[in-house]
Amino acid sequence: MIFKNADIVLKDGVIRGDLRIEDGRIAAIGTDFSGEALDCTGLTVFPGLIDMHVHLREPGFERKEDIESGSRAAVKGGFTQICCMPNTDPVTDNKVVVTYIKARAKEVGLCKVHPIGAITKGQKGEELSAIGGMKAAGAVALSEDGKSVLNTKLMASAMLYANDFGLKCLCHCEDPSLVDGGVVHEGYYSTRTGLKGSIRAAEDIMIAREICLAESLDLPVHICHVSTYSGVQLIREAKARGVKVTAETCPHYFTLTDEAIKDFDTNSKVNPPLREEKDRLAVLAGLKDGTIDCIVTDHAPHHRDDKHVEYDLAAFGISGLETSFALSYTALVGRKTCRKRREDDFSLVDLAEKMSLNPARILGLAGGAIEVGAPADLTIADLGAEWTIDPEKFVSKGKNTPFAGRSVFGKIRYTVVDGAIKYREE
Amino acid sequence: MKDLLGLSEPSAAEIEEILALGLAIKKKLKEGGAVSPVLKGKSVVTLFYENSTRTRCSFELAAKKLGADVINIAASSSSVQKGESLVDTGKTLDAMRHSFVIIRHPMGGAPKLLASTVRAHVVNAGDGMNEHPTQALLDMLTMKEHLGKLAGLRVAILGDIRHSRVAKSNLYGLGKSGAEVRMFAPGTLMPAGLKEMGAKICSSREEAVEGADVVMGLRIQLERQKAGNFPSLGEYARFYGINEEVMKRAKPGALIMHPGPVNRGVELTCGLIDGETSRIEDQVLSGVAVRMAVLRLLAKEGTV
Numbered sequence: 001m002i003f004k005n006a007d008i009v010l011k012d013g014v015i016r017g018d019l020r021i022e023d024g025r026i027a028a029i030g031t032d033f034s035g036e037a038l039d040c041t042g043l044t045v046f047p048g049l050i051d052m053h054v055h056l057r058e059p060g061f062e063r064k065e066d067i068e069s070g071s072r073a074a075v076k077g078g079f080t081q082i083c084c085m086p087n088t089d090p091v092t093d094n095k096v097v098v099t100y101i102k103a104r105a106k107e108v109g110l111c112k113v114h115p116i117g118a119i120t121k122g123q124k125g126e127e128l129s130a131i132g133g134m135k136a137a138g139a140v141a142l143s144e145d146g147k148s149v150l151n152t153k154l155m156a157s158a159m160l161y162a163n164d165f166g167l168k169c170l171c172h173c174e175d176p177s178l179v180d181g182g183v184v185h186e187g188y189y190s191t192r193t194g195l196k197g198s199i200r201a202a203e204d205i206m207i208a209r210e211i212c213l214a215e216s217l218d219l220p221v222h223i224c225h226v227s228t229y230s231g232v233q234l235i236r237e238a239k240a241r242g243v244k245v246t247a248e249t250c251p252h253y254f255t256l257t258d259e260a261i262k263d264f265d266t267n268s269k270v271n272p273p274l275r276e277e278k279d280r281l282a283v284l285a286g287l288k289d290g291t292i293d294c295i296v297t298d299h300a301p302h303h304r305d306d307k308h309v310e311y312d313l314a315a316f317g318i319s320g321l322e323t324s325f326a327l328s329y330t331a332l333v334g335r336k337t338c339r340k341r342r343e344d345d346f347s348l349v350d351l352a353e354k355m356s357l358n359p360a361r362i363l364g365l366a367g368g369a370i371e372v373g374a375p376a377d378l379t380i381a382d383l384g385a386e387w388t389i390d391p392e393k394f395v396s397k398g399k400n401t402p403f404a405g406r407s408v409f410g411k412i413r414y415t416v417v418d419g420a421i422k423y424r425e426e
Numbered sequence: 427m428k429d430l431l432g433l434s435e436p437s438a439a440e441i442e443e444i445l446a447l448g449l450a451i452k453k454k455l456k457e458g459g460a461v462s463p464v465l466k467g468k469s470v471v472t473l474f475y476e477n478s479t480r481t482r483c484s485f486e487l488a489a490k491k492l493g494a495d496v497i498n499i500a501a502s503s504s505s506v507q508k509g510e511s512l513v514d515t516g517k518t519l520d521a522m523r524h525s526f527v528i529i530r531h532p533m534g535g536a537p538k539l540l541a542s543t544v545r546a547h548v549v550n551a552g553d554g555m556n557e558h559p560t561q562a563l564l565d566m567l568t569m570k571e572h573l574g575k576l577a578g579l580r581v582a583i584l585g586d587i588r589h590s591r592v593a594k595s596n597l598y599g600l601g602k603s604g605a606e607v608r609m610f611a612p613g614t615l616m617p618a619g620l621k622e623m624g625a626k627i628c629s630s631r632e633e634a635v636e637g638a639d640v641v642m643g644l645r646i647q648l649e650r651q652k653a654g655n656f657p658s659l660g661e662y663a664r665f666y667g668i669n670e671e672v673m674k675r676a677k678p679g680a681l682i683m684h685p686g687p688v689n690r691g692v693e694l695t696c697g698l699i700d701g702e703t704s705r706i707e708d709q710v711l712s713g714v715a716v717r718m719a720v721l722r723l724l725a726k727e728g729t730v
Contacts, residue, residue, distance in 0.1 A: 188619030192434075194534035194556030194591060197618075264535030308513055310506070312533040312554070 001419060002033045006040035006380070009047065009352045011369050019045065021376040024418035028372060040380060043413055046352050047370050048080025048377025049325060050359040052141070053170070053224060053248060053296035055317070056082075056113070059100065060089025065301040065397045067101065070321070071110035073299070073396035075423035077321040078412040080111050080377035081365060082299075085145040086118040093118040093129035095137035102138050110422050111415075112377075114140040114365065119158045119169060125149050128158060135165040140363045143170040143224070146271070148206045150176070152213070159219050168362065170222045173206035173231070174272070183312055185273040189258045195311055200228040200279075203272050207231045211238045211245055220244035222362060225298050227253045227272040229282030236291040246362050247286075248296045251327040252318055252402065254283045260402050266307045266314035267402040270300070287332065287354060288346055294358040297324045301398020319398030323389055325381065326408035328355065334409075376419035385411035429541040429548040430720055432557030433598035441563070441599055444719050448567045452715035455491075461718065463493025465725060468525040470494045473515070474551070475501045475531045480686060481551050481561075484710070485528045488717035494525070512536060513543050520544040526721060529553070534591075547724040549717075555589055560720060561685050562595035564713040566603065568705050569640055571712070572681060577604030582634040582676070584668055585644025585693050586655075587611040587620070592685045593644060597625050610634035612666055614655040631672050638676040642683040643668050643693035659692050669695045681705050 003019040008029065020028040020035070051074065057065040065073075074082045084101065086092035092101065098115045105113030117134035119142045121127045131142065142162050148171065149155040159169050179198040184190050186197025207223055211234060214221035226232055226249045235247045252270060257277050260268035268274060286292040300317025307314050332346045332354075352369075356379075360368025367377045389406045391399035415423035427440060436444075454461055470489040472482050482498065489496045501509065510518075512531075519527055520543075528549045529537050534556035541548040552558040570576055581600055587593045587609050597607050601624045609620060610628040621627050628634035635641055646662055656662050673680065682694065682704040690696050699706060 186618060188622050191594075191617040191619040192623065194554050194594065196555070264538055305511070309511055310531070310533040310539060311535045313507065 002035050002037040003040045003045060003378070003380070004033070004037045007044040008370055009044060009348045011357065011371070012349070014348055019370070019378070021419040024376055024420070026370060026372055026374050026376050029370065042382065042384070043380050044348065044383050045370065046078070046379040046381065047356040047368055048415070048417065049078045049355045049379045050081040050365065050368065051079045051297050051299065051321065051324070052083040052294065052359040052363055054082045054084050054299040054321065055087065055301065056084040056101070057301065058088065058104065059097065063303050064306070067104040067113065068108045069395065069397045070299070070301070071105065071108045071113065073321040073394065074111045075415040075417070076395050076412065077323070078325045078379040078381065078415055079321060080379065080415060080417045081114065081367060082111055083114045083116050083140055083363065085116055085143060087123065087145045091118050091122050092116070093121050093123070095130060095133040098134045098137040098139050111417055114138070114363070116141045116143050116145070116170065118142070119144045119149055120154065123147065125151060125154065128154070128161060131162055131167065132165055135167055139167070140365065141170050142167050144172060146172055147176070148172060148174050152209060156213050156217060159213060159217055159221065163219050166364065168220050168222050170224050171206070171210045172224045173203050173210065175202045175205045178202035178205070183269060183273070184261050185258045185275045187258060187276055189261050193261055193264060195261065198273065200230050200275070203228050204230045204234060207234050211235070211243055214245055215243045218244070220246070223247040225250050225253065225272060225296065226283065226286070226292060227275050227279060229279045232282045232286040232291055236286065236289070239291060246293045247291065248294045249283050249287065249292050250296055250298045251320065251324050251331070254280055254287065255327055255331050256280070256402060264311045265402060266309070266311055267318065267400050269311060269314050269316055270318050271316040284331070293354070293362065295324065295328050295354045296359070297321050299396070301396050302400045303397070304399065307400050317400065318402065319391070319394060319396050319400045321396060322394050323401060323403055323408070325355070325379070325412060326387070326410040327403065329383065329410035330408045376416060378414070378416040379412065380414040380416065382411050382413050383409060385409065387411055427724060429537070430559055430724065431537050431541060431548065431550045433559045433562055433595045433602070434557065438602040441602055444563055444716065444723060445567050445570055447723060448563065448712070448716035448719035449571060451718050452567065452571065452712060455711060455715055461491055464722060465489065465525070466493035468494045468725070470496050470526040470528065470721070471519055471524045472496065472498045472528045472551070473501065473519070473530070474499065475506050476552070478530055478552070481530065484713040485551060485717050488714050488721060489526070491714070492718055492721055494721070506532065512540055516540045516544040520546055525725065549720060549724070552591055554591065556591055557595045558591040559595050560713065560717050561592045562599045563716045563720070564709055565596055565642065565683060565685070566599050567716050568683065568709050568712045569681065572705060573639055576600065579605040579639045580608065580637055581605050581640045581642065582608045582610070582638040583642045583644065584610045584631055584634055584666070586615045586646050586650060587644065588615040588617045589650070590644050596642070597623060608634045608638065612656055612662070615650065631666060631668065632675050635668070635672050635675045638680050640681045640683060641668060641673065641676055643688070645685065645687065646689060646692055659689065663692045667693060667695065668698060670697060673698065679703055683709060685709070
């Protein structure tokens, strides 16, 4: 199989040429290859996108999403590998659930699905979960997802023990005593709506704590979905002094502000909350200067009924797999085609780093780059295509998005996993 | 206008129309005159997810004076989470062809959600920390009745601003009517963003009250003390309460108001509550009148 005449995003630049795939791997990169070919004229080939923070809801919450619908949404959104969070029912805190998720994903056979195990049993914050067993069964990381491990000693133990198995802790940062029931960011719009807000410090304090632990123990730590300007700065300063901290953010934190809450649209309810313009700009700057390593979706699909209620009662989360690439491309790169690295403010190479290479590096996954010998995981997009986000067209069960009606650039045409086309735009 | 969800949405002219009709109705009520039963044959539901005898009775009386049938539904706060969803409750009420649903709810935005799913007119009787439009309208009506105007007035609001839907509805309504709103609260009870919304945020009670035509206290709830916002009601009264000494800064004869129920000796001294310039009792009749005006205008029965 040959992908012909494509703009190919390599690690150090973009070239126009052909890709030859053999046995599910990239066999050659060049020009004028002959054989069975897919014409990719006008299309751009990225290394298969990797989303290291999604919620597939199975087992337990199949009304919201399941491994099949979530996988379909993933490949439609250009993702060849996704990592699913452990807040399932039962909680993914043992090898049985890890094994189940992997088996279901294999049956579905669309994208690669990597389970993330809970740090503590039942996500209760009391005892370490079966970390070694989960690793042996295929878990790629640990996370308490949706909350911090409040006992700092236990968190330190988790980082030390996880490190023995080559696993990192992905930290949701939230001090619940400061959040105190808050559902939005505290500021003008929380006062305006009367919705209870929480201040940046609720997130920042836990970011700082995780950085302190990583620094003291000289171990790596990964900060989930950074949303505050002050959190970006904490991570920037930590990186500058050599702390092994990595960080992610989501498209909604660099494309939206808390203005989105003003009419009580529950699709704007997400944790951490949408913040202010200075936070949005700082997250963008953090992506550009390398403080923030990767873009994830925090794909949090919900049933319509979970959102069609009072704002305070609505579930937190945004269904993000099918919009992440276009939102990120539109916000960060625009319509420029960048053939050379660093020629522009933010190039296609940078985008591929944030959405593929860095997640692969952080978690030690195969893939993340287009190079000879690598798995043929490819995301093929038409960057010039403009389209309007319509949740009714989502294949995810979760139609919950604050982006309905937004016009974006960049449409996924094909998603290729191990050399097989798993998604082809109709 | 189909619904009255707050005072952030209506125009100054719409607010003025409600107040003008409310003043005319209040005059009739005071004189003991009959008000035509323009809502005869229509039904009004009060759907209260929070206890409030004062507000519910006021709405019930307003509706009955206009000839409407009134059904009171007292839903407990816990039923918000465990019982039927608000959207489903709204659909049920709508199927009964009620003309009005008056809703009080502990969560901001609930009346808006209800209004988006029912044909009935929805009136917000207080939603969480968002708005309480008829309370602000009755406050404004009382000021207008006694001071003759709203434009140019200086109104000081002191107390638990953070949790107060009354303060915000007053800020919107008074702001649109050309009055100046000055606010003061302990730092723990003052939210962000009010300056951007048009309030003058003061750093002392004296500064807030300086030259005021109206001084309004807001209820301090004991649960706020338990949540760590201030040490005791006694300390609140001493450092944040409105007393005779503070009132010397206000304009002579400045009105004392409070949405009630008042904690005597906490937000205001007993002398001020019972004093000559207090309009706290008079606010109650203003409430009935202004709620009658709101119901009539929403039903397009605007003439007295």
